[in-house]
Amino acid sequence: MSKNFKPAYRKQKMVMSTSVKVIIILLCVLVVTLLAFLIKIILSKALDPNIVYPPDSIAETYAADPRTEATEAVTDPEEQGIKVRAIDKTKFDTKTGSLVLVNKDTAYTLPQSVSLVNLYDSLHDNFSLASASEELAKDAYDALCKMCSAYAERTGYCPIMVTSGYRNEEQQQAFYDNYVVNPSDKEYVELPGYSDHHTGLGFDMKLYEKDGSSYSYGRYATERASWLVENHKYYGFIMRYPANKGSFTGIEGESNHFRYVGVPHSVYITENNICLEEYLTLIKNYTYSDPLYITAENDEYCVWYCGGNNVYVPKNEEYSVSGDNLGGFIVTVKL
Numbered sequence: 387m388s389k390n391f392k393p394a395y396r397k398q399k400m401v402m403s404t405s406v407k408v409i410i411i412l413l414c415v416l417v418v419t420l421l422a423f424l425i426k427i428i429l430s431k432a433l434d435p436n437i438v439y440p441p442d443s444i445a446e447t448y449a450a451d452p453r454t455e456a457t458e459a460v461t462d463p464e465e466q467g468i469k470v471r472a473i474d475k476t477k478f479d480t481k482t483g484s485l486v487l488v489n490k491d492t493a494y495t496l497p498q499s500v501s502l503v504n505l506y507d508s509l510h511d512n513f514s515l516a517s518a519s520e521e522l523a524k525d526a527y528d529a530l531c532k533m534c535s536a537y538a539e540r541t542g543y544c545p546i547m548v549t550s551g552y553r554n555e556e557q558q559q560a561f562y563d564n565y566v567v568n569p570s571d572k573e574y575v576e577l578p579g580y581s582d583h584h585t586g587l588g589f590d591m592k593l594y595e596k597d598g599s600s601y602s603y604g605r606y607a608t609e610r611a612s613w614l615v616e617n618h619k620y621y622g623f624i625m626r627y628p629a630n631k632g633s634f635t636g637i638e639g640e641s642n643h644f645r646y647v648g649v650p651h652s653v654y655i656t657e658n659n660i661c662l663e664e665y666l667t668l669i670k671n672y673t674y675s676d677p678l679y680i681t682a683e684n685d686e687y688c689v690w691y692c693g694g695n696n697v698y699v700p701k702n703e704e705y706s707v708s709g710d711n712l713g714g715f716i717v718t719v720k721l
């Protein structure tokens with residue numbers, strides 16, 4: 387029995403040993419196959435002519451991914467336009483700036499912060515005055531000097547005569563009393579407190595020739611002052627009371643009254659045949675994330691309106707802020 391037992395034991399031991407060997411061999415084959423597969427992949431990548439080494443950094447690749455940029459633009463409205471910062475509107479005065487509105491429904495008194503220039507004391511070579519007491523706000527005076535110099539340079543002589551600039555309420559009352567002889571005269575003059583002349587940005591003018599003759603701007607402008615007709619918009623001036631806008635302005639056409647509103651507003655208003663009232667209504671539709679773009683000669687601008695508690699101004703670009711005398715502010719940005 388013992389003889390039979392021993393060979394049976396040895397046989398069992400031998401069988402188990404063979405199974406282990408088979409498993410080890412199979413594992414080795416598997417590992418070798420995997421290694422071969424990995425080596426093949428690595429070699430194929432290394433030899434790919436389209437891959438440039440060293441590859442771009444992960445950060446650069448991320449920045450260049452258009453999907454990443456699109457996502458940021460959608461989640462952050464500022465990315466679609468100009469970067470802005472908010473300033474509390476109490477830091478500004480709605481009664482200062484080139485776009486303040488004054489008409490028969492909108493009263494105005496010039497803030498003390500606005501400085502006036504006496505045109506006689508600062509008389510310019512290229513325009514004349516009807517009286518020594520004429521005054522204008524500094525911005526309007528500077529623009530008038532610039533425009534008259536350009537006019538004289540282009541044509542040899544600038545015939546502009548300022549006949550009436552800034553008026554306070556007392557002066558407007560005297561003007562009104564003197565002007566209104568017949569009831570129909572009231573269509574062409576504002577009551578004290580409601581005159582564009584209170585801004586210091588509006589003035590009446592006529593054309594004064596070298597021989598001493600003088601002409602109304604409106605009637606003779608095209609013939610005698612075509613340069614002025616074509617170019618006043620580029621110096622920030624508009625005709626404040628166009629003939630067909632009486633329902634908006636309250637004045638049934640007064641062609642000799644210029645008003646400084648500044649570039650690019652003057653260009654937009656003139657080229658679109660609208661009046662200041664229409665422009666200030668239109669501009670309320672534009673925000674900093676969706677501004678109005680205006681081209682004036684070779685310069686690009688964008689304009690937007692702020693009617694809430696904050697005035698949004700650009701972080702980086704040159705800008706100006708004007709009140710509209712209605713509680714809102716207009717931001718103008720030179721691009």
Ligand SMILES: [Zn+2]
Binds near residue numbers: 583588589590642643
């Ligand atoms: Zn006037």
